[in-house]
Amino acid sequence: MKQTIEKLFAAATISEVGSLEEVTETLDREEDVDLVFLDLTMPGMRGFSGLMYLRAQYVGVPVLVVSATEDPATIRSCIEFGASGFIPKSLGIDVIQEAVSTVMAGGIWTPPDIDLSVEDEASKMARRLASLTPQQVRVLMMLSQGLLNKQIAYELSVSEATVKAHVSAILQKLGVESRTQAVIAAAKIEAGQWQQMANALV
Template sequence: MKVLLIDDHPLILSALKTVIQGLGDHVSVVGAASAAEARGVLAADPDFDLVLLDLALGDAHGFDVLTEFRAQYPAVPVVVVSASDRSSDVIHAVDLGAMGFVPKRASNEILFEALNVVMSGGIYVPPMTLRSFGDGAGAPAGAGSVPQALAVVREQAEAGAVQKTPPLASLGLTPRQTDVLALLLQGKPNKLIARDLNLSVETVKDHVAAVLRALNVSSRTQAVLAVSQMTHQGGINAWRNPPR
């Protein structure tokens, strides 16, 4: 596994390189101390399996770099590793395409767990306190404004309110809806989900809408966060093989 680690703090860069190399003998880590250096590394060799990105870079805003890399290298998953653990930052990173978010204060074990989840095709976010997303829970995917939905969630998250989320087994999803949820959590758009499951895009939209209703959320980002809370409570990979 080849990892690009982007952090402008030399001590943290060195420490993270050592930790990540501890994942196994076949892990190689390339460090970049700036966004410009990271761009050069990827331009010369885009064949990386994973990018770990700090949000606080001296020459660029981390969210801008995340957006740029997700657009230019869509096959390379990006995990944010940040000193921030604000719910609003986690939500924004996932909404921009990050496949994971790990606070720097997390233990090595949590970092290993997060990287394993991401490399297995899942999305990792730390436990957060979120409450019910309100009256728009039945809205289909893409309905309404994502920024508006995120604004509501951010207000609720930063207020420290608690969302009570049911375990996955109690959601009452059909086998096909469970398949759609699994692909949705991988960040796939409706067209790719339709292709993978040999369904029409309209049918996928209906399934996504049903999944969002079952989760009591109104957007894909909220769905990722809601499922993350359940999986942290009932096993990180619980959503991968839910009872049918």
């Protein structure tokens, strides 16, 4: 992948990191990042929740997902969560260069044989999850870890009332009635089980 980028952009500076935490550290440190290549299985990703967080926190930086999977549902979900493209690792160099060029030009690229027009309950839920703010994503992830409101408040250095407000907003955006249903949603995000998640929350 690095060699492919170097052929396209000879003057490009490429930073390689090994975890989601290192990705965020790099984005916080470097102000002129043009593109992020993201592997869904890298440490810290927790399924799609890492992609959700990056797109909410760093709105101006396009994310191109690179993955060994070619599952249409996974590709659609990535695009629903704001990825600018999805590159299966099995693709040849020429196609990868086409994908990168498209994304760098402001477009969206997915494998041509993937139908993104499919509208199902999983896609609807993906859009709801994508509407969460960065802080709401953090709260939802902490709820999924079993933390109480006061523990979340301590971790985020905010008041317990603020956490309650975030929880209420999460429930409203997801169209669910309880913390338990919200936690089910978070669990399914991390597992990538979109159809099961939709069924559990309908």
